[in-house]
Amino acid sequence: MNDADPDFADMTLDELRIALAPEIAASAIFDGWNETALLAAADMAGADPDIAKLAFPDKPLGGRAMDMIEAWIASVDQKMEAAWPQDRLAELKIRERIRTLIAFRLEAVTDVDEAVRRAMSIMAMPQHAPRSLQLGWRSADLMWRLAGDTATDYNHYTKRTILAGIYSATLAVFVNDDSEGKAKTYEFLDRRIDGVMKFEKAKAKLTKRNVELPSLTRFLGRLRYPSR
Template identity: 60%
Template sequence: MTEPLDLTLDELRLELAPQIALAAMFDGWSDVALASAAEVAGVDPAVARLAFPSKGLQGRAMDMIDAWVASVDERMEAEFADGRLDNMPIREKIRTLVWFRLESIEGLEESLSRAMTVQAMPQNVADTLKQGWSSADKMWRLAGDTATDYNHYTKRAILGSIYAATLAVWKSDDSEDKAATRAFLDRRIEGVMKFEKLKGQFLGKDREHFDVARFLGRLRYPQG
């Protein structure tokens, strides 16, 4: 294990993030949680604060949450770097990746709830969307997606919304083995598969000139 003093500030952010998340169950995403994580890691609190440089309590809270999300991203990428997803159907790849992320933060439902409260603040919404987009992009890349056209954007937007909705269910799910969340995720993925089929039928020969906004508008306001 690399000693804290040998880490760059970016590396230190990722090193501290899981411990900060643990402390956030009791202290919120606060300087107290950061100081607690630094003590556990044997890092000078002043140095730890340098790794989360945003000014103000909410700015630093978003820094810490972003590092937590990034640490889950990193763990996911390391876990599936062996190519085990290659022979799975696409829906199983996505289900596996999403569920791995949920299992990675098991026991931290309170920390997640507090994080989502911070993320929902008006000044943080843009950064929250960026976090979701980045994680969705990493999941699609691990799933083998190489699309560079409109599909690149629609897939990530849709998966980001599925993941966010599933997190919201998961954090309050007290069913055995999170069965309610599993069922919710399966329904959402099945809905996307139907959407993709409908989209393919809708596009026909105009696939290369597909207008996402126009398509969604027609779904919402079908022509008579």
């Protein structure tokens, strides 16, 4: 793709990482997340292989692989944000907003599910656990922000933790799903979202009840130390 060479030449290394990431994922199906996949991606994209290696330098303990995976996740994040901005999602109910965003991410990697499988194996390695959690949180945070979430209390953190868990669990089903159109994956996703929605409704009722009921601690305190 020689017509793309000038674009690559003008990119920063950060931009180049994102641009090459989908091609690296396509190569990772066969080669894994390694230099072979990187060079194949550069060749397919028409990028300078030496610059590609500069964008993804070799690192110990699989650091280069994690850099490539992070760039791929970021590329999916960018595509999701472009396809489903807040104003478009605002037309949907909150449950459908979240489902739509997760479904978009699944559809974006449907043809490279083996690359997803390999990426998940790398991310599950002990040395990569903190970074993997950070990447999951980042994508979950973006999904909630696109869905219009403005919570700043503990709900901000619980929502993102729960969504990151749903997404990672759904991916685990996705990479092993041989049903037509990944039907089992979407059924699993719907069940998980339904479960969270029921939990949120129950939590809202409990919170409201706690607001309406007098404080038990205060009541017991008055029994022990009556006001004078």
